[in-house]
Amino acid sequence: MISLVFVMLWNRRGQAVTLALLGLLAVTSAVAAPAYLIAVDRAVAVGQIATAAPNELGLVASTVQDERVDTGDGTGTPGQAEQGLQFGDVATALVALPGFTYVYSAEYWVIGIDPNPANAGRFVYRQDVCAHLRILTGRCLAAEGDVLLGEHTAQRLNLKAGDSVELRSAVPSPDPKRKIWLPDGKPRRLLIAGTYRTTEPGAGYWGGRGYFTSTPETGPGEPIFTTAVTQQTMDHGRITLVMDGRAGPAALHPDRLGQLRTDLRNLNQNTADIGMAVQIDTGMPALLDRIDIGQSSTRLLVPVLAVPLILLACFTIFLTVGYGLEGRQSELAVVALRGSRWWTRWWLAAGESLVAVLAGALFGCLIGQLLVNAVAAIVFPDVGIPAGWSSLRYAPLAAGVALLSVMVAQRRQFVGPVAALLRRHPTTGNGRWAIAAEALAVLLAVVASVQLVLSQGSLTGVGLFAPAILMLALGLLAARVLLPLISRYAVRALHRGRLGVALAGLQLARRPGAGRLFALLVATVAVAGYATSAVDTAAAGRTVEATLGIGADRVLTVQTAQPQQLLAAVRRIDPDGAFAMAVTRLPPGASSADPPGLAVDSTRLAAVAAWPDDGPGPAEVAGRLRPELPAPPEFPGPDIAVDVSASGLAPGTRGLRLQVSVSSLNGIGDAVIELGELQNGPATYRQKIEVCQEGCRIDGIGFARTGTARITAEVVLRGVRATGPDREVLPVARLADPDSWRASPEVRVASAPDGLRVEFAESISVSPLVWIKPASTLDPIPVAAAGGRPAGGVINGLDGRPMLITDAATLPVVPQLGRRAVVVDLEYADRMTMNAGLGNAPQIWLNAAAPPDILDRVSAQGLTVVDDVRSDQIRRRLEQQGPALALGFHVLAGALAVLLGAGALVLSAAVDRRRRVEDLSALRNQGLRPGPAGQAMLLTYPALVAAAVVVGLPVAAIAWLVTGWALPLAGPYPPDLPLPGWPRVTVLLAVGAVVLLVLTAVALATGRDLRRRVTRRGTL
Known part of the structure; x- marks a missing residue:
C-alpha cells in the first residue's frame, strides 16, 4: 500500500508538489511568527538603547x-x-x-x-x-x-x-x-x-x-x-x-x-x-521598562496576523484536498466496490495528501526560520537571531492542524456511500453541514468582536482571533451572496448570445467548490488589505507624533530665560519671521484638571508650527489670538519719573506704595519697581531701572496697600516721563484719557484737568495690590483651546497667577500638548503679567528653512541650547520601537497570504483541468466556436480573482473598522494626539491592484494550456 501511494504521488506529482507547498506555507507561518518575535524583541532593545537619553x-x-x-x-x-x-x-x-x-x-x-x-x-x-x-x-x-x-x-x-x-x-x-x-x-x-x-x-x-x-x-x-x-x-x-x-x-x-x-x-x-x-x-530602569513595553506591543501585533495566516493556510489545504479528491472519486469508488477494509480505503484516500502535506510541513520548519533570518538580516542588520529551537515550538501544532484539515476534507469519501462516489457531479456545498459550518463561523466572528469591545480592546482569548474569524466569515457570506448573482448574470449572457462569458459564469456558479475557493480568495485579499491598513495607519500615526507631537520640524529647548528675553532674542535671530518662533509653557495649574498651555509668538505661527489639518488654520488662529491694539507706552532710557498728586490719605498711617511694571525693549527682561509711598499733595517719584538701559515699555502702574486701614483716597497721575531735557514720553493729554487704560475692579479711572484721576473704593482694604494697565494690554486675553473651555474661564499666566480668558478659537489639538490644552500669544501674555520671572521650558521652534548655523545664532544671543529635537529623529526613534518593528510581520503575512491564494488557484485549476477539457471539447464537437470556448476556459479564474479583489478590500475595511481600533499601533500608552484611525484609500487600492495583478497572472497562466487544448476541435 505504501508503494501504491508513492506511485499515486508520482503520477499526480504536480498536485502533490502544490499541496506540499501549501503545507510548507502553513508550518512556515507558524514558525515565522515566533522567530520574528525573537528578532523583533532584540530589535526593540537595540533601537531603544541606540536612542536612549544619556542618563x-x-x-x-x-x-x-x-x-x-x-x-x-x-x-x-x-x-x-x-x-x-x-x-x-x-x-x-x-x-x-x-x-x-x-x-x-x-x-x-x-x-x-x-x-x-x-x-x-x-x-x-x-x-x-x-x-x-x-x-x-x-x-x-x-x-x-x-x-x-x-x-x-x-x-x-x-x-x-x-x-x-x-x-x-x-x-x-x-x-x-x-x-x-x-x-x-x-x-x-x-x-x-x-x-x-x-x-x-x-x-x-x-x-x-x-x-x-x-x-x-x-x-x-x-x-x-x-x-x-x-x-x-x-x-x-x-x-x-x-x-x-x-x-x-x-x-x-x-x-x-x-x-x-x-x-x-x-x-x-x-x-x-x-x-x-x-x-x-x-534612568536605566526607565529604559528597561520602555523596552518591555515595546516588546509587549510586538507580542500583540504579530499574532494578530499570524493567526489568520495559519487559518488561511489550513483552509487552503482543506479546500485543495477536497478539490483533489473530487477528481479521484472514481478511483475511490472502485476501491469501495471491491470491499476493501476501512483502513485500506482510508489509506488510499488520505495517504497521498497526508504524505504531501507532511513533507511540506517538515521543510516548513526550516524555511520559516530561514525566511525570518533573511528578513531580519535586511530589516535588522545589527540585531541577529540567537541560535536555538524556541521558534519551532508551534510547528508541531501547525503541522497537526494541517493534517487534520486533510482528514476533515476527506470525511465524505470515508463515510459516504459508493453511489455518491460514482456520481459524476458531486453534491454542492449547500448541505446542512456546510450551512451549519458557515453559520458557526459567523457566530464565532460576532462573539469574538463583541468580546473585543467588552474587554475594551484586549487582544487576549477569543479577541485575538477576532480579525481572522471575521475575515473568514465575511468571505463565506460574500460567496453565498455573489455566486447566485454570477449564475443569473451567466444565464442572461447566454440568452444574449455571449457564449464565452455565459460558460465561464456557469462554471463558476455551479462548480461545487467554487464558493469555498471564492471565500478563500476573498480572505487572501482581506489579509493583505488588513496588513496594509495596519502598516499605513501606523506610519501616518508616527508622522503625527513626529510633527504635532513636538510642535515643529525642530525644537530647541534653551536654558531658563524670561519670556521677553526669549521673544526678543528669537526676533533678532529671525527678524523676518521666516523660520523661528519663541514658545514657552504656561505654569501648571493647581489642579490636575487644569489644561496645560503654550504661549507662542503667534506672528510666526503659520510659518513655523506643525498644525492639524482639521479645524481653523494657523493664520486664522494667530489673527484671533493677536487682535490689533494700540502701541504700548514706552520710554527711552533707564531713568523714569512719575508725577503724582494724592489726596484723602489718612495722615500718619501707612497707605499706598506706588509701583511701575516695565519690560525692556531689547529683551533683557522685565521688572516691577517700587517708586515710594504716596503722600498727600503733589510729588515726583524717580527711579533708575537697570533693565531699561535701551528703553522700556510700561506694563502697568500699581498701588500696593501697606497698611490694614481702609483706603478711600484719590490719586491723580499728572505725567510719566523719562528724565532729561525734551524726553517726555507720555503727554498729559494721552495720560488723561481713561480709554487708554484698563483698571482693576477696585478702582475707577476718570479724566482730570491735570491728568488721570484714580479713585479707590473701600474694597481695596481686602486687595493688597491693584493695577491700572495700558490699553495695549488685553484683559481678558484671547485663547485657542482644545478639549473645551478651561474651568472658571481662567488659566495660569506667565507669573503663575490666574488670568481671565476669552474664547478665540476651538482647536482639535494643540501642537506638542495634545487634545486638551490652550494657546495664547506670548507677547500679549507677557504684557498682562507684571513680573513673569523665568519662563517655563522656553523653546525655539524651527521649520525646515532654519539655517545650518542656527545653534551658533542662538548662542550669540546669550541662550544655551540644552536639548535639540528634530522631527526626523523622532520618526526614526518611533520606527525603532515595538509597534513599528512588529508591523514588519504584517508585510510578510500579506505576502504569504497572496502565495497561499496563488497556490490554491494552481491546484484548483490542475484538478479541474481534465473535466473542463472534457466538457468544453464535447461542446466543440457539437459546434461551439473556438472563440467562446477559449473565453470560457481562459476567463473563468481571472473573473473569480477580480470578484474576490473587489469584495476582499471592503471585507478588509470592515474587519479593520471592527477590530483595528484595538491594535496598539502607537504602543500601549499612545500620546494624546489625534492619531489616524484609517489607512489612505490610495494605498489600499494600490495594494489591491498589486494583488489583482499577481493572482490574475497566476489564473491566466493556469488557463492558457486549457485554452490551447479546447480550441482544437474534438480534442479530449
Whole structure:
C-alpha cells in the first residue's frame, strides 16, 4: 500500500508538489511568527538603547563628605584627595555591574566670581574634562591653581584667560527668605587658564549631573572646572563625590537585559550593606521598562496576523484536498466496490495528501526560520537571531492542524456511500453541514468582536482571533451572496448570445467548490488589505507624533530665560519671521484638571508650527489670538519719573506704595519697581531701572496697600516721563484719557484737568495690590483651546497667577500638548503679567528653512541650547520601537497570504483541468466556436480573482473598522494626539491592484494550456 501511494504521488506529482507547498506555507507561518518575535524583541532593545537619553545609559553613584583640609601653610594634602575620589568601598559594590566604565568627579559651590550673592558657581573636578571641551581662549588645565570659565560667564563678568579670581567655598543661607550664598572657607586666588564651550552638553560623558542647566540660584549653568589637586587643597567643607558609570555594549546586550535589571535592583542593597550613605541615581530602569513595553506591543501585533495566516493556510489545504479528491472519486469508488477494509480505503484516500502535506510541513520548519533570518538580516542588520529551537515550538501544532484539515476534507469519501462516489457531479456545498459550518463561523466572528469591545480592546482569548474569524466569515457570506448573482448574470449572457462569458459564469456558479475557493480568495485579499491598513495607519500615526507631537520640524529647548528675553532674542535671530518662533509653557495649574498651555509668538505661527489639518488654520488662529491694539507706552532710557498728586490719605498711617511694571525693549527682561509711598499733595517719584538701559515699555502702574486701614483716597497721575531735557514720553493729554487704560475692579479711572484721576473704593482694604494697565494690554486675553473651555474661564499666566480668558478659537489639538490644552500669544501674555520671572521650558521652534548655523545664532544671543529635537529623529526613534518593528510581520503575512491564494488557484485549476477539457471539447464537437470556448476556459479564474479583489478590500475595511481600533499601533500608552484611525484609500487600492495583478497572472497562466487544448476541435 505504501508503494501504491508513492506511485499515486508520482503520477499526480504536480498536485502533490502544490499541496506540499501549501503545507510548507502553513508550518512556515507558524514558525515565522515566533522567530520574528525573537528578532523583533532584540530589535526593540537595540533601537531603544541606540536612542536612549544619556542618563538612561548609565548610573550615578554619589556621596557627600566633609573633608575640610587646612591649607594655611599652602601645602595641602593631595594624596588624601585622590583617595577620596576613588570612592573606596563603593567601587567594590559597583563591580557587580560588568560592562560599565566610570568617570570620577567631585564638586562643591564657590562664590567670589559673581558679584551677585544669589549666584554661586559649581567648582568641579572631572576626569579627562579637557578632552570633552572646546577651548576658546587660553589653554586647558595644566597646573595647580588653574581654572576654566565658560564663555558666557567670562563675557558677562568681563573676564579673560590670564586673569586671576579669588574664590571661596560657599553654602546656601539657612534663612529660607534670603536666597543668597554664604562663605564656608578661606579665599584662594586662582588663575583663569582659559575659556571653554561645551560641544555636546547632552553627551553621555557628562552623565546626569546637569552641569549646563541654568537656575536662578546657580547662575548661567557653566561650571568652573579645575584640577583635582586645586580642588582638594582649597579650603572647603562639604564636597560631593560622584562616580558616573556608562554602560557599554556588553552591559546592554539584548540577551543580558533581564540580568541587568536584577543587578540594578540589588545594587542599592549592596551599597547599604557596605554602610556608606551612597545614593544611586539612574534612568536605566526607565529604559528597561520602555523596552518591555515595546516588546509587549510586538507580542500583540504579530499574532494578530499570524493567526489568520495559519487559518488561511489550513483552509487552503482543506479546500485543495477536497478539490483533489473530487477528481479521484472514481478511483475511490472502485476501491469501495471491491470491499476493501476501512483502513485500506482510508489509506488510499488520505495517504497521498497526508504524505504531501507532511513533507511540506517538515521543510516548513526550516524555511520559516530561514525566511525570518533573511528578513531580519535586511530589516535588522545589527540585531541577529540567537541560535536555538524556541521558534519551532508551534510547528508541531501547525503541522497537526494541517493534517487534520486533510482528514476533515476527506470525511465524505470515508463515510459516504459508493453511489455518491460514482456520481459524476458531486453534491454542492449547500448541505446542512456546510450551512451549519458557515453559520458557526459567523457566530464565532460576532462573539469574538463583541468580546473585543467588552474587554475594551484586549487582544487576549477569543479577541485575538477576532480579525481572522471575521475575515473568514465575511468571505463565506460574500460567496453565498455573489455566486447566485454570477449564475443569473451567466444565464442572461447566454440568452444574449455571449457564449464565452455565459460558460465561464456557469462554471463558476455551479462548480461545487467554487464558493469555498471564492471565500478563500476573498480572505487572501482581506489579509493583505488588513496588513496594509495596519502598516499605513501606523506610519501616518508616527508622522503625527513626529510633527504635532513636538510642535515643529525642530525644537530647541534653551536654558531658563524670561519670556521677553526669549521673544526678543528669537526676533533678532529671525527678524523676518521666516523660520523661528519663541514658545514657552504656561505654569501648571493647581489642579490636575487644569489644561496645560503654550504661549507662542503667534506672528510666526503659520510659518513655523506643525498644525492639524482639521479645524481653523494657523493664520486664522494667530489673527484671533493677536487682535490689533494700540502701541504700548514706552520710554527711552533707564531713568523714569512719575508725577503724582494724592489726596484723602489718612495722615500718619501707612497707605499706598506706588509701583511701575516695565519690560525692556531689547529683551533683557522685565521688572516691577517700587517708586515710594504716596503722600498727600503733589510729588515726583524717580527711579533708575537697570533693565531699561535701551528703553522700556510700561506694563502697568500699581498701588500696593501697606497698611490694614481702609483706603478711600484719590490719586491723580499728572505725567510719566523719562528724565532729561525734551524726553517726555507720555503727554498729559494721552495720560488723561481713561480709554487708554484698563483698571482693576477696585478702582475707577476718570479724566482730570491735570491728568488721570484714580479713585479707590473701600474694597481695596481686602486687595493688597491693584493695577491700572495700558490699553495695549488685553484683559481678558484671547485663547485657542482644545478639549473645551478651561474651568472658571481662567488659566495660569506667565507669573503663575490666574488670568481671565476669552474664547478665540476651538482647536482639535494643540501642537506638542495634545487634545486638551490652550494657546495664547506670548507677547500679549507677557504684557498682562507684571513680573513673569523665568519662563517655563522656553523653546525655539524651527521649520525646515532654519539655517545650518542656527545653534551658533542662538548662542550669540546669550541662550544655551540644552536639548535639540528634530522631527526626523523622532520618526526614526518611533520606527525603532515595538509597534513599528512588529508591523514588519504584517508585510510578510500579506505576502504569504497572496502565495497561499496563488497556490490554491494552481491546484484548483490542475484538478479541474481534465473535466473542463472534457466538457468544453464535447461542446466543440457539437459546434461551439473556438472563440467562446477559449473565453470560457481562459476567463473563468481571472473573473473569480477580480470578484474576490473587489469584495476582499471592503471585507478588509470592515474587519479593520471592527477590530483595528484595538491594535496598539502607537504602543500601549499612545500620546494624546489625534492619531489616524484609517489607512489612505490610495494605498489600499494600490495594494489591491498589486494583488489583482499577481493572482490574475497566476489564473491566466493556469488557463492558457486549457485554452490551447479546447480550441482544437474534438480534442479530449
